[in-house]
Amino acid sequence: MPVTLASTSLGERVYIHRLTATGTMRRRLLDLGFTPGNSIVPLYRSPLGDPTAYAVMGTVIALRSSDAETVLVVPHQEEARS
């Protein structure tokens, strides 16, 4: 069952299922490597809980939780593309 990236806990590897963002933000996320099937590890969370840094394709990217909520993830790679 896909959950949003914002709800994942730190250090837990997840796989991107799909993006619900639209327009510029969607393109931006795709460019940054948030593509279905790619793996993501939430690395650090700021003290107020927003934003959070994620390891994506060898890079650390920080997303606001409002943006992370538009990324749906699953715990196993096989489910990501279904």
Add this chain to the structure above:
Amino acid sequence: MNAYRILLAGNPNVGKSTVFNALTGLKQHTGNWSGKTVDLACGTFCCDGVSVTVTDLPGTYSVISNSAEEEIARNAILFEPSDLVLAVADATCLARNLNLLLQIREIAPSVALCVNLMDEAERKGIAVDLAQLEQALRIPVIGISAHRKRDLSRLKHWLTHLLPDMPMSDPSPPFFYPKPIEDAMARLASYLPPSDFSERVLPLKALDNPAIAAQLLDALSIGNRERCAFLSAVQTERDALSAQGISPVNLRDMVVESIVATSNRIASAHTRVRTPASHTYKWDKILTSRRFGIPIMLGFLGLLLWITVCGANLPSQLLFSLFEGFTPYLSAFWNLLHLPPFLASLLTDGVYHTVSWVTAVMLPPMAIFFPLFYPLQRSVFYADYPVLPVFGKHTLAIRTVGGFRLVYPVFYPDWNRCHAGRHQTVHPLLFSGRPCRVLFGTSAVSQAKDWGNTALLSGRPYRQNPGQSDSGFRSRRCRHLVDGKHHGLR
């Protein structure tokens, strides 16, 4: 003398500008924040009897989307006449860089890859197999570390030997899109006269991005009738794809996905990663943790102050007694000048004593504190969490008020690879771009002023809508590219 033109392309922060400066000897300002190169800088170098003009394109993650820099980079690659597009990539995150390379490979007839930061990758335990990469991508590949003089002259010679007999990149595509898209592209290609763009670029863009397709069609001198036939074919194919559930948005996603999947596959096949020592991460975690971060930093500063205070006592006393030693001579001097006693006392007990006392007290601590603090300030990484509560709101306010693209004050231990998702890369200006260990658990308050600079330096007008024209920050030199007044086909 043979003259060639090359374009330098690459992700932000892979050392493109460094390579450019080293090649051309120009002093284009390099900086550790992304989107640095908004202007298209040109420079020329001569080597082995060959003259090469290098154009530095803005750093982008892709040339598919529509941000201003991407548009500039893409139009330059498509329409500027050039002999070679040299893609600069970061060896430490090759997959990400290959993503752009593959996109460039698709729109440029001849491409070479320069993998930069090889030494840093090595330090991080990443080994890139250049020979295999060359085979997989079917383009010339060289690996360098751009800060080494030796490597740069190697790059120069490599380029000058490559350029005269630069083979066109293998025309067969390095990857394929999902079948329905490929089929539609093949059908569309049959409408077009042969050219660099006809095979894949133009059909794909026609399906995905009509605006660029129109520019490409302009460049491709075809008659009105053929153009109309092509455009109606495009409409038919788009409808057919939509009927198969591939809407324009889906199409773009599928295109991007296939490219990312290919770059992931190639990168993982030809790089070996030794798992980094986990103790770095652990230390970073402890030093930046909410519980220990600030106490450790305060403890550190306390230690520094303690060394300063205690260490300064002895030199202070010595200095003071030295100054005291001069008092008799000073009194003798006043006597010699026949100064009235009250004036002599004013000068000796007042001015001289005060000055010598202040000097004796102040000078040694400063002489100890600053040399100790300076290297810390230079080399140490000021992480992290404690910055946010202080500056978070402030910067968010700037973002909404100024309409400026802004560096978020979100810093994480791996400085070099820190990005803010929404707009651009976050990079600390304060550090020289090397991966740093955490020493201080937090940012010193004195760095507040640097935050202002960070925001200002990276604050370029941020365009929400790429269609709007804002010529303010683009140079005249590259505006013609954006406006689509190109030089025709190569």
